[in-house]
Amino acid sequence: MTDWSPGTALLALDWLIRLAALWWIPSRSAPAAARSWLLLVGFVPLLGLPLYLLFGHPWLSRERVLRQARASQAIRAGQLPQKALRWRPPATGPAAETAPLVERLGAFMPVRGNAVELLDDYDGSLAALLADIDAARERVHLLYYLMFDDAVGAAVADALVRAAGRGVRCRLLLDAVGAKRGYRAFARRLRAAGVEVHPMLPGGLRWRRSGRMDLRNHRKIAVIDDHVGHIGSQNLADARFVPGHPNRELVARVRGPAVSHLEAVFASDWYLETGQQLEVSPQRPVHDEDVAVQLLPSGPAYPFANARDTVNALIHLAQHRLVLVTPYFVPDDATLSALRIAALSGVEVQLILSASNNQRLTAWAQHSYYEELLQAGVRIALYRPRFLHAKHLSVDDAVALVGSINLDIRSFALNAEAGLLCYDRGVVARMRAIEADYLADAEQVQLAAWRRRAPWRRSLEGLARLADSFM
Template structure:
């Protein structure tokens, strides 16, 4: 090959790179947050051609047209279920104190589910006991069991649940299992074969394939963890169906809410909508939404969120709750990568005299995410926010408490992925007694944590600071 041809190819390559940079500079900021735009443009500047390829694959947090059309039908199913729940004489619709009313109204407008009274709610933080209680409830099921999990592993914990599902099916109980296709990819085929051979219905959420027209995007996942037994018992929280120590030497610490009462029907509606999205099967029989007397006195409502919804619900709720706080905010999350709105809300809360505490895991199961998270510590500390770093394993629990009144527990992390890319579910609880129970759980976590000081944090090495700052630049893409 002559030198002239080589020179022409080199010039052409440079022109292509700069053309990509200019086009991305025009296109990327449209309908995208400043942080996300900054991350994409940063990557594009250094590696324009790979950045363009990745952008075309995952550049916008939207599902394909066929799924958006199907979700319109799913939203109608959710609306029908909400109407059925709302008109039940057994579902209490409490008159809210002024302290609760704005949050409850926001949650309903974001996710369409109303606040319901008459619930009994317990917090489960012992990993193995949570699994054992779930298995016990499945063993007692009479009509149906619905499980939705981001990770469902074929290990000791998974086998316990699988065996319980098989026994339930043998008794004539309808059992359905929905797992995220990527979150459970290592075990999905084995689990599906074991369960379907025994009569359990299994579906994968958002499968990613290269040869099928209806392949999902790899970055948009169903991250929910929900279980419903006979439409009367529900589980929701951070815990997947996998051994606590799935990574050697790293024990997961979780929090799950065990629910009995009308709000379980809202969890049922979310499962039914997700099941329809993946299978086309409609679960709208009255037996899935029975009218029963309440089991307790706690008020609660469910907030589903994700790219299917027109408004990013989880992030808006968290920001709104922070702005509503008057005394204290405690946030527990394994992944803390806030957007600009959340950072400003936290800083403003401190300026208003609100005590803000972050309980974060010292260790992370993702190196880049861990670096990006730690890049925010300096800003948080300078704002007057207290950071506790949990040291007894990976604190994977996700919960928020505001003014010892409102509690949020579910699958939602405090990061851009949970706010914009993942399908999540959070239970919002309005009860002072339950808040005291959650406060005790938070105190226990703080006791196993070390408070991070500004002086200690300033002593980290320069290369570490550089790595964290680089990770922060791409954090909106994580």
């Protein structure tokens, strides 16, 4: 009988884990993610294996996936009374291919008859939301990734208490991690006032009934009565909730038939969390501005990566000018290739990022992409006055997309996100003015100067890039 020493047994276990990882991981992960995880397991098997089991695959419970499928089916059926409001894209241009793609991915058809107001001022956007809540007569539905226990969180809580006191039906969905502080501070008081409050994707002992521990609901949506909806990047927190990084955001305030689509996303998430089905009326007043919009929901409960596929399609469909704004830029191979191809094809591609960043590892990984993009002709501008947390893009003069979607692997694969596509020259022109304002206070990165950065920075950026699948 072989007498194994502890050292020999540990060595055997290390190699057993490595061989099992080679067989298991590539069949359950995308190639880029598999490479990163195999590298980690190869170096530190006893640490890499438990980390992969916890975070290696963006799985959701079977029940959540089934509930999302039922919700998408209900969303398609619920739009039948709006058939006369369906917007038909022109035969040519980006919208001709984007609109049917988005409808197949996320279930929402493009609808006309909307008004879209782009709110670029942080305090002004918050004031508009509070005013809309104070004007509510029937219901207020809020779905937010982050709510802080600060003056802004308190102001929103106060507005909900006032609305509930008037007999308005108020419901609040908050991400269990991002909004932990606000949930702890305000949930008891809100419930006592009659507001229904639920955490999304709770962790702890319940996490196996929801999904992978770091999956998050990153959406920011408000729906007030049949009248108005808000969607964008702004959370329920003071602009300076991260010290040293005051935020700049962009929110779309929507009126018209698309408000029912925003409500359907809220109802879908409410159903995923509670099992309770809410009634969503498709009847909303048609607005004279007649803007055509389409809602894009995305997340791990869907069979495809809706946000990634839509963003990549828009990049490939751009013919003249493409502007992308994001605070976190850690693209997958498909997005990186799409940007490079667009620039090399003669499209003017402008990437606007924040010069400051509250995520150090993400910032290092982000820097690793600059050289190859600059070499292909992509322009990269770094906005300096604030932390540019806005997330939007514009394609030619035809399409604008605004919402919660970052250009990173987390938004594409792990987070529940939402974006609003606007097929309207007027909205695109207003977004172009906002982009121009960013560029006026931004510094364009120059390829020659970027190549002169210190070698230790290059090494650090490369190491951070290897961790892109863990972000």
